[in-house]
Amino acid sequence: MADNKLFSDFAPQSTQEWIDKITKDLKGADFDRKLVWRTNEGFNVQPFYRLENMDDKAFMNTYPGDYPYVRGNKKDNNNWLVRQDIIVKDVKExxxxxxxxxxxxxxxxxFVLNWKDLSKEELSTLLDGIFLDCVEINFEKSHGSIELIKNLEAIATEKGIALDKLNGGVSIDINSGFSTVGNFCSSEEDSFKFVKEALVASKALPNFKVIAVGGNLYNNSGSSIVEELGFSLASGAEYLSRMINAGLSVDEVAPKIRFNFATSSKYFMxxxxLRAGRMLWAQIVKAFGASNEEVCKMFVHGETSEWNKTVYDPYVNMLRTQTEAMSAVLGGLDSFTVKPFDSVYAESSVFSERIARNQQLLLKEESHFGQIADPAAGSYYIESLTESIADEAWKLFLAVEEKGGYLAAFKAGFVQETIKATAQKRDLAIATRKENFLGTNQFPNFGEVLETLSEEVLSPEDKTADNAVCKTLKPYRGAQAFEALRNKTDIYAKKNGRPKVMMFPIGNLNMRKARAQFACNFFACAGFxxxxxxxxxxxxEGVKFVTEKNAKIVVICSSDDEYATIAPELFEALKGSATLVVAGAPACADELKAKGIENFINVKSNVLETLKAYQADLGI
Structure with a gap:
């Protein structure tokens, strides 16, 4: 019995046999249209994968900690650092x-400095009591990065801390700054000269990062995962090329670069x-002439995406950040920040920061996600996704290189237009509810009212300078259009009362219930x-009831067959006292339109534009 293989009594089934069985079960439906997922990333995802799909993947023959690091930088664990950011208003606080x-x-x-320069004394106060050899220290939004690096080295030396034990970084990202502002602070030459000087200043701190590659900017501007990765690799290659041309070696520059990625809700992707990113970056650094494979490691800090976070029903953000944290640490990275659930619309509270912190601690201390090297290894699906994302990101990287590198491609508009096209597709998917935001464009909290949302919360972030030489990237949230729609009703209702939308269920019990539920969620998205x-x-009976309720919109919910007779009768009975809407797309729609019934809602409706039109009709 010990020699028997599991399932040896069952005959093996070929892939074609599986497809034939699935096709039969589809009962005539097209296999590709029904089950194959065409992604925003530019490739298809099959409904199932098998061992034979692994045959041509060379990276499958490597181990964790081995070049090209697709399986992670570490050989025997998947540990990461739990990071939390602090806005520095007062150094003592x-x-x-x-x-x-x-x-x-x-x-x-x-430490987020918000472009405040710190003296050595202030930096010393900020770091007082912190064991710099035990905790990673990072500085964001710092003007005086070179002076800060020198002061940090001096403070560590005074404390007797070995400089190779100092971990963290200053996050200088010239490319992201240009991409959001549209120009350089002084000149392009001076900007990259500053980067070189910062690299030279940090030579004594081998594990202290200097250059940041802001992939989170692309993510939060609506890009696809492939675009985030492809443009990040191009930006990183630009830094390598510029610094090598300035006289530094790839061995001096590559270990000083850290990629900052945002993690979206696309769990497996x-x-x-992250697995594909490490593989491609290792190959890029090697092509620049790295002296050894250790130099080719990609260092990654991750954070939860802002693009998919919502203001309405904000506690749902906790669900989003939890799955994002899970996928990020399973993919493997060096540090991660879970942004508090309320961070997109308020200064985070002690409660929201504690929840965000504990989300990671649960994964690390209770789920033990940090103890297994490359926990995703061997999944046919994830290995196939790794290859597909790598292939498409590499194509995009090469397209950018053909245009002269990241900055040249950005000045020509290629980066912005590529991301904009994807963002517009995603916006349409949100408007038509093909992409759902729970609590915002699907299943909203009916009783929630927000009257004090600022324009800043509801609008894209535009930092374009007056002297911009090109279009810029403007980070935004996918839910903002729906939030602005609903907030408009909230503000209107404060003085005018909230417009009433009444369901009119009649006839077939099952159909009327289903369509009433659909219509309730539909109109609640606008705050009605x-x-x-x-x-x-x-x-x-129904007309008497909805008239007494002073309904502004009446939604008839019934079966397609019954609409042909009941809808015209209801339309006549209302006598224009309320707008009649038909829930569904009945075959008799043209006949109903001929009788004056013009409003229909169904699963193919553009929810956003339809609700905007009803707001306009109601004078909102």
């Missing part, structure tokens, strides 16, 4: 916060993105006062 959160499980700190009913036995 920021220091107290850092000491507090380190006692609560954080081992990576990000985000796992594959939606009310359902158990069902009317006659048109006369």
């Amino acid at each position: 920021a220091n107290a916060t850092a000491l507090d959160i380190m006692n609560k499980g954080v081992d990576s700190i990000g 985000e796992i594959a993105k 006062d939606v009310e359902d009913h158990n069902g009317f036995t006659s048109v006369e």
Whole structure:
């Protein structure tokens, strides 16, 4: 019995046999149209994968910690640093916060300076009591990065800390700055000269990163995963090329670069993105002449995406950030930040920061995600996604290189237009609910009211300078259009009352219930006062009820067959006192339109534009 293989009594089935069985079960439906997923990333995802799909993947023969690092930089674990950012308004207060959160499980700190320059004394106060050889220290939005690096080295030396034990970085990202502003602070030459000087200043700190590659900018501007990765690789290659041309070696530059990626809700693809990214970056660095494979490692800091976060029903953001954190750490990275669920619309509270922190600690300490090297290895699906994402990102990288590199491609508009095209597709998918935002464009919280949302919260982030030489990237959230729609109703309702939308269920019980539920969720997305009913036995009874309720919109919910007679009767009975809407796309739609019934809602409707039109009709 010990020699028997599991399932040896069952005959093996070929891929074609599986396809034949699935095709039969589809009962005539097209296999590709029904089951094959065409992604925004530019490739198809099959409904199933098998061992034979692994045959041509060379990276499958490597081990964790081995070049090209598709399986991770570490040989025997998947550990990462839990990072939390602190906005530095006062150095003493920021220091107290850092000491507090380190006692609560954080081992990576990000001090956000907001372009404030720190003296050595201020930096010393900020770092007081922090064991610099035990905790990663990062500085974001710093003007005086070179002076900061020198002061940090001096403070560490004074404390007797070995400089190779100092981890963290200053995050200089000239390319992202140009991509959001449209120009350089001084000149292009001076900007990259500053990068070189910062690299030289950090030579004594071998594990302290200097250059940041902001892939999160592309993600939060609506890009696909392939675009985020492809443009990030191009930006990283631009830094390598510029610094090598300035007299530094690839061995001096590559270990000083850290990629900052944002993680979206595409769970398996985000796992594959990081695996593909390490593989491609290793090949790029090697092509630049790295002296050894260790130099080819990609260092990654991840954070939860802002693009898919919502203001309405914000606690749902916790679900989003949890799956994002899971996929990021399973994909393998060096550090990760879970942004608090309320960060897109408010200054985060102690509660929201604690929840965000603990989301990672649960994965690390209770789920043990950090203990298994390359936990995604061997999944036919994820291995195939890794290859597909790598292939498409490489094509995009080469397209950018053909245009002269990242900055040349950006000045020519290629980067912006590519991301804009994808973002527009995603916006349409949100408007038509092919891409769902729970609590915003699908299943909203009917009773939620927000009257104080600022224009900043509801609009894209535009930092374009007056002297911009090209179009820029403007980060935004996919839910903003729906949030602006609903907030418009909230503000209107404060003085004018909330417009009433009444369901008019009649006839077939199953159909009326299903369509009433659909219509309730549809109109609640605009913040209307939606009310359902158990069902009317006659048109006369229903009209009396909705008239007493002062309904502005009446949605008839019934079966297609019954619409042909009931809808015209209801339309006549209302006598224009309310707008009549038919829930569904009945075959008799043209006949109903000929009788004056013009409003229909169904699963193919552009929800956003339809609700905007009803708002306009109601004078909102």
